[in-house]
Amino acid sequence: MDNNKVVVVGAGPVGLITALGLARAGVEVLVLEREPALATSPRAIVYYGGVLGGLDRLGLLDDALKAGVRTTTVQFLVRRTGERIAFDHDVLEGHVPYPYNVNLGQDRMADIALRHLLRLPGTEVRFGTAVTGIEQDADGVTVTAEADGVLMRLRAGWVVGADGAGSRVRELLGLDFEGTTWPERFVATNIRFPYDQHGYADANMVFDPEYGAVIAKIDGKGLWRCTYSEDAALPVESVHERIPAYFAATLPGDQRYELVQYSPYKMHQRAASAFRSGRVVLAGDAAHVTNPTGGLGLTSGLFDSFVLSEALAAVVRGESGAEVLDRYAEDRRRAFQEYASPLASALKQLVFGCRDETMLEGALTGLRRAAADPELQVRQLMVSQPLETPSLLTPTA
Numbered sequence: 001m002d003n004n005k006v007v008v009v010g011a012g013p014v015g016l017i018t019a020l021g022l023a024r025a026g027v028e029v030l031v032l033e034r035e036p037a038l039a040t041s042p043r044a045i046v047y048y049g050g051v052l053g054g055l056d057r058l059g060l061l062d063d064a065l066k067a068g069v070r071t072t073t074v075q076f077l078v079r080r081t082g083e084r085i086a087f088d089h090d091v092l093e094g095h096v097p098y099p100y101n102v103n104l105g106q107d108r109m110a111d112i113a114l115r116h117l118l119r120l121p122g123t124e125v126r127f128g129t130a131v132t133g134i135e136q137d138a139d140g141v142t143v144t145a146e147a148d149g150v151l152m153r154l155r156a157g158w159v160v161g162a163d164g165a166g167s168r169v170r171e172l173l174g175l176d177f178e179g180t181t182w183p184e185r186f187v188a189t190n191i192r193f194p195y196d197q198h199g200y201a202d203a204n205m206v207f208d209p210e211y212g213a214v215i216a217k218i219d220g221k222g223l224w225r226c227t228y229s230e231d232a233a234l235p236v237e238s239v240h241e242r243i244p245a246y247f248a249a250t251l252p253g254d255q256r257y258e259l260v261q262y263s264p265y266k267m268h269q270r271a272a273s274a275f276r277s278g279r280v281v282l283a284g285d286a287a288h289v290t291n292p293t294g295g296l297g298l299t300s301g302l303f304d305s306f307v308l309s310e311a312l313a314a315v316v317r318g319e320s321g322a323e324v325l326d327r328y329a330e331d332r333r334r335a336f337q338e339y340a341s342p343l344a345s346a347l348k349q350l351v352f353g354c355r356d357e358t359m360l361e362g363a364l365t366g367l368r369r370a371a372a373d374p375e376l377q378v379r380q381l382m383v384s385q386p387l388e389t390p391s392l393l394t395p396t397a
């Protein structure tokens with residue numbers, strides 16, 4: 001590798017989509033992934049209308065629509081009273097270019113991005129290759145990585161750390177990961193169960209301090225995601241033994257379901273103390289993590305990716321000064337700290353922990369009003385809009 005090339009650490013959706021953006025702009029990229037293959041654990045599934053323009057520009061949207069499902073209905077359910085408040089993206093027609101969401105497992109999205117990436121010249125993805133060291137000088141970065149017990153040293157002009165919440169790159173840069181860890185654990189399950197035959201919308205938030213959940217359609221063929229929470233003090237190794245009790249207490253009808261996949265997760269609200277250190281830039285969960293209520297984690301990471309790949313490509317090609325990457329770091333950190341993280345925290349409290357009747361009633365009053373007023377509903381449904389920050393190459397007024 002030489003100094004005009006970029007090493008992307010991590011073949012998660014953010015790393016691969018950033019690499020694709022760079023490669024489409026003519027930059028040579030090498031993606032290093034610690035694991036032997038793409039991760040398949042059940043994680044993000046919702047792509048808001050706000051990110052679909054970015055995916056479309058990268059040529060990914062058609063494949064995402066083929067692999068996933070276009071969704072339009074959202075519902076808020078209050079378990080204790082049976083109240084249901086419904087929104088429909090149809091009200092967004094004429095307001096936004098994509099008046100719908102796409103639901104699709106992030107493993108499928110990463111796979112689509114990988115295939116698009118490898119079709120471009122000057123691209124390489126090495127699986128089973130873990131980054132262990134980073135040294136910077138005035139001209140570039142030397143990355144140390146290990147594959148099959150063999151150490152290698154690679155040279156690049158720039159490095160993107162997209163290596164997830166436990167980012168080694170962030171650690172090697174000596175950056176703090178400031179914030180909090182929630183006392184609850186989330187359990188993400190993929191199950192086959194006909195929720196839609198029981199009045200559930202494409203995406204549902206069930207408000208309940210004991211059985212709160214986020215339930216969303218994954219593929220239109222009967223596969224659904226149900227994410228609920230439990231006390232993190234319970235032993236993690238016996239999560240699977242407790243899953244049947246959760247579904248026995250919450251599933252309607254004959255309760256016959258098939259558990260396809262599940263995974264327990266710790267939840268955090270954290271951001272790196274800086275998103276840039278010299279020639280290394282952080283993106284996605286390496287830069288910021290949030291609890292997944294509201295689906296704002298990968299959404300934030302995709303918005304990082306869209307502006308970063310464009311700006312970094314301009315820097316590599318000599319069309320922009322490197323200070324544009326400081327603006328990236330500031331804009332994206334602010335969008336996370338001021339909007340994504342507080343909103344996800346408020347949603348988590350409402351869905352999973354709301355014992356305060358006054359707070360719940362306040363939120364429900366707002367939702368009921370929006371359900372009856374298309375203009376208010378438009379604002380509520382454009383949930384991802386404040387997470388987006390403008391292109392860094394657009395001259396500021």
Ligand SMILES: Cc1cc2nc3c(=O)[nH]c(=O)nc-3n(C[C@H](O)[C@H](O)[C@H](O)COP(=O)(O)OP(=O)(O)OC[C@H]3O[C@@H](n4cnc5c(N)ncnc54)[C@H](O)[C@@H]3O)c2cc1C
Pocket residue numbers: 009010011012013014015032033034035039042043044045046047106129130131132162163164165167168169186187188227265283284285286292294295296297298299300301
């Ligand atoms: C239950 C759940 C549901 C969620 N639902 C949503 C949702 O609907 N919408 C949403 O927007 N977000 C959601 N999220 C959040 C979303 O999953 C994350 O934001 C997303 O995975 C971030 O992608 P990433 O590419 O930054 O990191 P990751 O997906 O974590 O990828 C990082 C990659 O880096 C690799 N790596 C790590 N260390 C190294 C190393 N040293 N060298 C090389 N490679 C390395 C890892 O193996 C991994 O492949 C959810 C999360 C959870 C837990």
